[in-house]
Amino acid sequence: MKHVTVLAGGVGGARFTRGLLAHLAVVAPKATVTVIVNTGDDMWLDGLRICPDLDTVMYTLGGGINEEQGWGRPNETRRASAEIAAYGRDWSWFTLGDLDLATHIVRTDLLRSGSTLSEVTEFLCRRWQPGARLLPMSDQPVETHVCLAENIDNHAAGDYIHFEEWWVRYRARVAVTGFLQRGLAAAVAAPGVLAAITNADLVVLPPSNPVVSVGTILAVPGVRDALRGTAARVVGVSPIIGGAAVRGMADACLSTIGVATSAVGVGLHYGSRRSGGVLDAWLIDETDAAALPALAAAGIRSAAVPLWMTDLPTTTAMAAAALRLAVEG
Ligand code: GDP
Ligand code: CA
Secondary structure, three states, rough: EEEEEEEEOOOOHHHHHHHHHHHHHHHHOOOOEEEEOOOOOOOEEEEEOOOEEEEHHHHHHHHHOOOOOOOOOOOOHHHHHHHHHHHHOOOOOOOOHHHHHHHHHHHHHHHHHOOOHHHHHHHHHHOOOOOOOEEEEEEOOOOOEEOOOOOOOOOOOOOOEEEEHHHHHOOOOOOOOEEEEOHHHHHEEEHHHHHHHOOOOEEEEEEOOOOOHHHHHHHHOOHHHHHHOOOEEEEEEEEEOOEEEEOOOOOHHHOOOOOOOOOHHHHHHOEEEHHHHOEOOOEEEEHHHHHHHHHHOOOEEEEEOOOOOOOHHHHHHHHHHHHHHOOOE
């Protein structure tokens, strides 16, 4: 196992990758890990470019994450955003902590002086040393928007709002009719992204949101084809346990696109590589073991193990089980 590539969103992808790195450190210390990170949640706030998933992965792997929250920095303060609010220009629904602001300021400055997001990410990672190569899925801005099914505040039904506004401000409790990735048609995969999939020995879809994290990366031109064509095995880990999104509101995303919130529903949504999908193998939680025959019938090799990422040892064991499932058979 020399090269492992992960397609990650924020919290779920970051936590899993931490376990993966811990496992590989023992069984394949020379292995390199590339994490292709969703940038569909990126947005401009107060003149700053915010990349929520890249930051979550970078802080988590680099030891700078607020562990309880799963995002942002520990011991954070909000003095700067309180000052912005005093001017009546705040985004009360999105936290911009003082320490976190430094990252956004450095990123925005580099972007404005002509660096690509890939270059900026590499630069930020020089400080955080995440132990894996982090690649944005694309250097072109791609922003996920949702189409509202009902009026809310100053938005009318049929309007599109940024996914983060729906997710963070409205807690995904406002009905939406679909997702739109603005900028996708003009976007190309960032340098190294397609090669990281093609040249991998193993590709992992961690327990990230299947719709707005992994789904958005898969929608970048060339990514799905690279996954379908790679000689590497592709193994996924279910973000759904016992019919519920473990943390967060992924069920609201799945139901919007008509996919059942279940381990088998998401597995079949990704589909078997033998029949046009992207998976060779799919790891589900032990409580969902009843789904194993349906997955096998669909041509997806599966196993059921504990999938709660409660601490590093449990998460490391999950990563080990995913690797085992991928290489056997
Ligand atoms: P986000 O961008 O911060 O929302 O993070 P991701 O897209 O990477 O992951 C979010 C998803 O991770 C959630 O929708 C959950 O379904 C899943 N998740 C979070 N914690 C766990 C866990 O402990 N175990 C499993 N199996 N899935 C989890
Ligand atoms: Ca995200």
